[in-house]
Amino acid sequence: MPELPEVETVRRELEPLVVGETITRADVHWNRSCAGLNSDGLSAQLSGVRLRALHRRAKYLLFRGERAGLPQEFSVHLRMTGRLTVREAAAPYDPYLRVRLVFDSGLALHFDDVRKFGRLLVGTPAEVTLPALGPEPFDASWSGCVWRDRVRSRLRPIKALLLDQRLLAGVGNIYADEALFRAGLSPRRRGVDLTLRECEALVAAVREVLSAALAEDGASFDRFYRTPTGQPGRFQDHFQVYSRTGKPCYRCSTPIVRVLVAQRSTHYCPKCQRN
DNA sequence: AGCTACTCCTGGTAGC
DNA sequence: TGCTACCAGGAGTAGC
Numbered sequence A: 001m002p003e004l005p006e007v008e009t010v011r012r013e014l015e016p017l018v019v020g021e022t023i024t025r026a027d028v029h030w031n032r033s034c035a036g037l038n039s040d041g042l043s044a045q046l047s048g049v050r051l052r053a054l055h056r057r058a059k060y061l062l063f064r065g066e067r068a069g070l071p072q073e074f075s076v077h078l079r080m081t082g083r084l085t086v087r088e089a090a091a092p093y094d095p096y097l098r099v100r101l102v103f104d105s106g107l108a109l110h111f112d113d114v115r116k117f118g119r120l121l122v123g124t125p126a127e128v129t130l131p132a133l134g135p136e137p138f139d140a141s142w143s144g145c146v147w148r149d150r151v152r153s154r155l156r157p158i159k160a161l162l163l164d165q166r167l168l169a170g171v172g173n174i175y176a177d178e179a180l181f182r183a184g185l186s187p188r189r190r191g192v193d194l195t196l197r198e199c200e201a202l203v204a205a206v207r208e209v210l211s212a213a214l215a216e217d218g219a220s221f222d223r224f225y226r227t228p229t230g231q232p233g234r235f236q237d238h239f240q241v242y243s244r245t246g247k248p249c250y251r252c253s254t255p256i257v258r259v260l261v262a263q264r265s266t267h268y269c270p271k272c273q274r275n
Numbered sequence B: 001a002g003c004t005a006c007t008c009c010t011g012g013t014a015g016c
Numbered sequence C: 001t002g003c004t005a006c007c008a009g010g011a012g013t014a015g016c
Helices: A004-018 A039-046 A144-151 A158-163 A173-183 A196-215
Strands: A023-028 A050-057 A060-067 A070-077 A082-088 A097-103 A107-113 A119-123 A257-261 A264-268
Touching (some): A004 A060, A004 A082, A004 A196, A023 A039, A039 A070, A039 A119, A070 A082, A144 A158, A144 A196, A173 A196, A173 A264
Antiparallel strands (some): A023 A097, A070 A119, A082 A107, A097 A107
16 A cells, blocks of 8 residues: 555656646546546646646645646545556556546656545645645654654554554554564554653654665555556565564564454564563 | 544455 | 455544
8 A cells, every 4th residue: 555655656756757747638537536527627727737846745745836827736645556657648548547647748647546545636735735644754853752742642552543644644554563563562552551762662663664665665565556667666575564464473483463453454463562 | 632433446355 | 166245445524
């Protein structure tokens, strides 16, 4: 699933491919992917827009551009199965193509999405708003101290708190499990019960696992996530607990357990993560 | 305010 | 083999 490392990898690869391009038209194949707009509606918003920059905030990609000197932009959230690729405009469609933006250069940006949960939102900067989001994991403003202040009043399990984008931006199910393993913390521990030392260990573990995943272009354990040039990520080869149910822990050989925490499948080592 | 349950989707797969 | 039932996932929302 695209989480911070995957979305940032997409951003890095896509940026040089789209910056400088001017959109000539949009083809909408599934209008719920873009707030109900049809091809004419999305084309009206985007034709003539020249792309200037591609940013990332949390798991959102922010395409910024301008038309006649006025800023116009769109955001894309890939959710679970969304994929962005740049192809020749004459290239055949993927059967799961939902939206396509055609450029004046003869290239096109394809937004494919098997499960149709991904979203593209278009408008002026004031219209393309993001929900309330917590700090970026690599931002200097996030620390063990700050994290403890955010969770010390919470009774929910730490796994659920890591997934809450209002508290911390960019971590999803895979990296939450991997970070908790590296920090030696049980996913069921309540926020209120975490010590400052444990919060510091968790902050370090989140940064460590996200850095390692970025260095491998993210994780592709299923057929969904690919970079914009079609390459799979490699971090799935470094999972310690995620999708390793029943397999021996690399640290202590105890079989990895899968349970449900906050309605999410959660993988952990019952020996290394007793606390 | 904090938390849980439900919704959106479809391909893959487990079980019969 | 062919069928059905269920599962995965992020985030928005309704409701307690």
